[in-house]
Amino acid sequence: MSDNSPAPSLYAAREPIFPKRVYGRFRNLKWFILFVTLGIYYLLPWIRWDRGDALPDQAVLLDLAGRRFYFFWIEIWPHEFYFVAGLLIMAGLGLFLFTSALGRVWCGYTCPQTVWTDLFIAVERWVEGDRNARLRLHRQKKWDLRKARLNLTKWALWLMIALATGGAWVFYFADAPTLARDLVTLNASPVAYTTMAVLTATTFVFGGFAREQICNYACPWPRIQAAMMDEDTLTVAYRPWRGEPRKHAVPEGETQGDCIDCMACVNVCPAGIDIRDGQQLECITCALCIDACDDIMAKIGKPRGLIDYMALTDEAAERAGNPPKPIIKHILRPRTMIYTALWAGVGFALMFALFIRSDLELTVAPVRNPIFVTLSDGSVRNTYDVRLRNKTADQQTIRLSVKGHPSIRLQLEGSPYQSVDVAPDATFLQRVYLVAPSGSEPAEAARTEVRIWVESLGGGDRAYRDTTFNGKARQ
Structure with a gap:
């Protein structure tokens, strides 16, 4: 070529x-x-x-x-x-x-x-x-x-x-x-x-x-x-x-x-x-x-x-x-x-x-800083961010409760009640406190398994998430 x-x-x-x-x-x-x-x-x-x-x-x-x-x-x-x-x-x-x-x-x-x-x-x-x-x-x-x-x-x-x-x-x-x-x-x-x-x-x-x-x-x-x-x-x-x-x-x-x-x-x-x-x-x-x-x-x-x-x-x-x-x-x-x-x-x-x-869902995120707080009366409080999810087309009133130990009680930040209203097809972030009295088993133990329940008062749907309660022994 x-x-x-x-x-x-x-x-x-x-x-x-x-x-x-x-x-x-x-x-x-x-x-x-x-x-x-x-x-x-x-x-x-x-x-x-x-x-x-x-x-x-x-x-x-x-x-x-x-x-x-x-x-x-x-x-x-x-x-x-x-x-x-x-x-x-x-x-x-x-x-x-x-x-x-x-x-x-x-x-x-x-x-x-x-x-x-x-x-x-x-x-x-x-x-x-x-x-x-x-x-x-x-x-x-x-x-x-x-x-x-x-x-x-x-x-x-x-x-x-x-x-x-x-x-x-x-x-x-x-x-x-x-x-x-x-x-x-x-x-x-x-x-x-x-x-x-x-x-x-x-x-x-x-x-x-x-x-x-x-x-x-x-x-x-x-x-x-x-x-x-x-x-x-x-x-x-x-x-x-x-x-x-x-x-x-x-x-x-x-x-x-x-x-x-x-x-x-x-x-x-x-x-x-x-x-x-x-x-x-x-x-x-x-x-x-x-x-x-x-x-x-x-x-x-x-x-x-x-x-x-x-x-x-x-x-x-x-x-x-x-x-x-x-x-x-x-x-x-x-x-x-x-x-x-x-x-x-x-x-x-x-x-x-x-x-x-389910039409009702939640996620639970423990607040780790601090792990727990000792209140003035000696009781121990843990803080959680609970995100509620209402997947229906109607507003729902959601009641929160806790199971795991009878001494632990649940409180909602900014509300004297244990229920919140969640808009239709929306999520709602609620800060939740779990409090154990001074001297109780959860307050003194390192950790206690608990379950946070949510229930729709109108629709009847229920859901839960397992988490832990941290006591003084975690120090």
């Missing part, structure tokens, strides 16, 4: 992909999932849910300022974040389960990148035409009025979708009608505008221009999925033993498989791959190639299924002339049953924790 010759490039330039329109059961399923998922995403913040005067009436609200998560009748407090962690664990286990059973079915049908890319491609097809028209427009190097008009129209529609996407996201973190009014009147916080701008830009770029590049290079899941799959995983595959040799026309005396090399499966693929080359990292298992191939098979009088959902174990059976295993046997196997058991176990644990949790 000459010293003046340019160094070879290690990276291939991206070839834009223009998927062809396809009809079929899997395309219809993808449309259904697209409308359902986007409908939920865009409309959920606007659903109202009556929780009482003291609480927000938005059905789903991630109130970061108030440190609450609301989901219909469920309210998650900061100390209950294990519910959110549990849901994330369930989501991960669910992803493992579906991948082990059906390959990258999440990527092909419900991944946000797939859903928005599908929508952007539909807009592009509506504005510019189907595959051949879009290819001609792309290959037209000279920009004329028609090309500029089509591109500007397409980009404007993409931008509207992206803006709705970013706007819908911020509505989950504040009251949607109020925030919408503030956004329009330019009275919303800079954080809201910044978040919308970032999400609008990323949706516009990822769905409109990057598309399959996000799946191929930015997403780690294509590289992780191999650990979740085995030879019994159902995934989109080509039957070469039936399709080969593939030819457009067969000279007399030569054999031909069912594949006529029409390229329909390639032309509809949003990743731009040829499924006939075998499993590839870029394949998102969207099954559009199945719809395209089935349509061609019907036109030439061949049975469907040249491209289909199948497992590696089916290949050996079919090559030997035996029928494949039933789908249920591919799905119900030890790996998927273990994932299902783990997923259900986490779900049942969360449901159990949700139903047994």
Whole structure:
């Protein structure tokens, strides 16, 4: 090689992909999932849910300022974040389960990148035409009025979708009608505008221009999925033993498989791959190639299924002339049953924790400086900070008491009573004194185990926390 010759490039330039329109059961399923998922995403913040005067009436609200998560009748407090962690664990286990059973079915049908890319491609097809028209427009190097008009129209529609996407996201973190009014009147916080701008830009770029590049290079899941799959995983595959040799026309005396090399499966693929080359990292298992191939098979009088959902174990059976295993046997196997058991176990644990949790809670923090105080009459006093938590929508009167030794009595700082009022859906910090008379066993001992009880006088809920009472022997 000459010293003046340019160094070879290690990276291939991206070839834009223009998927062809396809009809079929899997395309219809993808449309259904697209409308359902986007409908939920865009409309959920606007659903109202009556929780009482003291609480927000938005059905789903991630109130970061108030440190609450609301989901219909469920309210998650900061100390209950294990519910959110549990849901994330369930989501991960669910992803493992579906991948082990059906390959990258999440990527092909419900991944946000797939859903928005599908929508952007539909807009592009509506504005510019189907595959051949879009290819001609792309290959037209000279920009004329028609090309500029089509591109500007397409980009404007993409931008509207992206803006709705970013706007819908911020509505989950504040009251949607109020925030919408503030956004329009330019009275919303800079954080809201910044978040919308970032999400609008990323949706516009990822769905409109990057598309399959996000799946191929930015997403780690294509590289992780191999650990979740085995030879019994159902995934989109080509039957070469039936399709080969593939030819457009067969000279007399030569054999031909069912594949006529029409390229329909390639032309509809949003990743731009040829499924006939075998499993590839870029394949998102969207099954559009199945719809395209089935349509061609019907036109030439061949049975469907040249491209289909199948497992590696089916290949050996079919090559030997035996029928494949039933789908249920591919799905119900030890790996998927273990994932299902783990997923259900986490779900049942969360449901159990949700139903047994009390509407009244407390925390007790002993004041350690000083550990105890000897009063003028010789009695010993310990100080505690008790934080009461009222998780109901009504104000509650909470009575405090102590158990552990009959000589110990409880006093509230600033009140002659043993009860306090706690506002709805709020916490209340109360300083509490435990006093043991002079000469009593708790006053003279090093420590005495005690239990502080709280009880709602209106609702009847009770809760307690164990702590210790420190006496003179601790000196």
